[in-house]
Amino acid sequence: MAQDSAAPSGSKPQTPPPQRFAVFDGDLDAEWLALYSRARALAIDTEAMGLIHGRDRLCLVQLCDAQDNVCCIRLARGQSEAPRLKQLLENTAVEKVFHFARFDVAALAENLGIAVNPIFCTKIASRLGRTYAPRHGLKDVVNELVGVELDKQAQSSDWGRVEELSEKQLTYAAGDVRWLLAARDRLETMLQREERWELAQRCFACIPVFADLDRMRFGSVFEH
Template sequence: MSNFSMTPHSFSIFDGDLDIESADCFTKASAIAVDTEAMGLIHGRDRLCLVQICDSDDNVACVRIGVGQKTAPRLKTLLEKSTIEKVFHFARFDVAALGSGLGIEVNPIFCTKVASKIGRTYSPRHGLKEVIMELVGVELDKKSQSSDWGRVEELTTDQLAYASNDVRYLLKAKIKLEDMLKRENRWELTQRCFKCIPVMAELDKLRFTQVFEH
């Protein structure tokens, strides 16, 4: 088991958008980890509730998204900035949620789930909990995964800890996966897959299914 701290280096909660100081801090990073929480899995029906961000210095920010909110200018600028790699686990969902909820077109993208499926072909288990446990040595507590994220002003300590931990270890996992993919000569293919994610997310937003099936 790894000796990572149970608490991040810094942890901030914002309503509606990042503040100027945090936005400037994250903008200096070459890569940031990103995750979202929503009321459900159907974009357009189930609203975006929370956006979590973490940088390589273990600074975590959670942005609470209000009912009816359609924009978050600082988040949009950050997540669309082409010089900052955005690292997700199952980016397809988060990219669609950010697009549907806040009109954000995320770019560029690294997805640890896609990378795991192409790199870790020795394992059938590609969930965040399993990937982080193997590659980073941290066991994530997922008990708050299915909970009411809409009560953003009253989120529990367990919910906030869960949201924080879902981004804190992604950058370390990303490094391990990238090394593995390059070693196995699968890195170029994986990068091409990442470029398909915005298209898949757009299809999900419009509720197209099995487009590529016979």
């Protein structure tokens, strides 16, 4: 069941609302699957009860395309599949853009059995490209490259109350994906200019391996 509206309320005045905003329970509907399947790339983020895979369940998945069509998918406790979302995220014709993809890719695999491919990670791209910068969090990357200041006040909150998520939480969730594609394009330009684009692509290809290591509690296997 979807709730479709112009935008979630609560956005800062200087931030325009999404072109379109929808909230789904359990999975995408056929219309939004078709809409997103036509995209060259999609921005994706997730919200979970915590950071430990297998203990902390996945609660929310957010997506946005280049036309600023944003949706949030609320996942019920114990839900183990979302067929339309799986079809979309495993579609190799659509690039999936995350910030710190390692966590999201592991969460989607652990909770919904989704093998995301292909992947672009703006955090890895930032570390390879923005070597002049000391911080590579989403807020810092978007602020510098896109000129938008993200509101992170709802970052640490109870995402498990899926049916009762506040407008503030949904606004926060939408904001985390709306600017990722613009940041991705600016980072690719930077990486191409600095001749690090091929290296970045090789790093992105390794993300599913690191995600599996994290799920199996071997996340520190490469540490000294």
